[in-house]
Amino acid sequence: MRPISRRQWIGLILANTSVMGAGCGTILYPERRGQPAGILDWKVVALDAVGLILFFVPGVIAFAVDFSNGTIYLPPDYQGLNQTDRQAASLVKVQAPDKRMTVATLEKIVSENTQRDIRLTPGRYETEKLDDIDDFWVTTDKLATI
Numbered sequence: 001m002r003p004i005s006r007r008q009w010i011g012l013i014l015a016n017t018s019v020m021g022a023g024c025g026t027i028l029y030p031e032r033r034g035q036p037a038g039i040l041d042w043k044v045v046a047l048d049a050v051g052l053i054l055f056f057v058p059g060v061i062a063f064a065v066d067f068s069n070g071t072i073y074l075p076p077d078y079q080g081l082n083q084t085d086r087q088a089a090s091l092v093k094v095q096a097p098d099k100r101m102t103v104a105t106l107e108k109i110v111s112e113n114t115q116r117d118i119r120l121t122p123g124r125y126e127t128e129k130l131d132d133i134d135d136f137w138v139t140t141d142k143l144a145t146i
Contacts, residue, residue, distance in 0.1 A: 013057075023064075024066065025044035025071030029044070030071070032075060034069070036070065037070065037073055038074060039073060041073060041074045044072050048063045093133045094109060106120065
């Protein structure tokens, strides 16, 4: 077996830098780009740390890319509720108008009740009519599996 030449080593290092240097959070969660700093996503931190341990320079680049893009942080609205937390969470039943529900109407109702600006992007949300507020978590789990 022939030893690896200097040119091949440089090629390997550049390939690793370009692949690992993209940042694990940037590759796994591109929708998180541009979000503000917040709670660290420990899965992304661990993956970047593996890159840091195996290949120092690509690992440093991965951390830098993920921090600068904001992809190393959990989304601002992340709740991570388990079953016990779900039962304790207070849900409020809001009556919607009897007329046909539109996206604009839904945005307005949710914005008024959460005191947050809500913009629904087509293709990025699912809706389901609830007959009873107690069906909320079952419906949420069902939509999450779609």
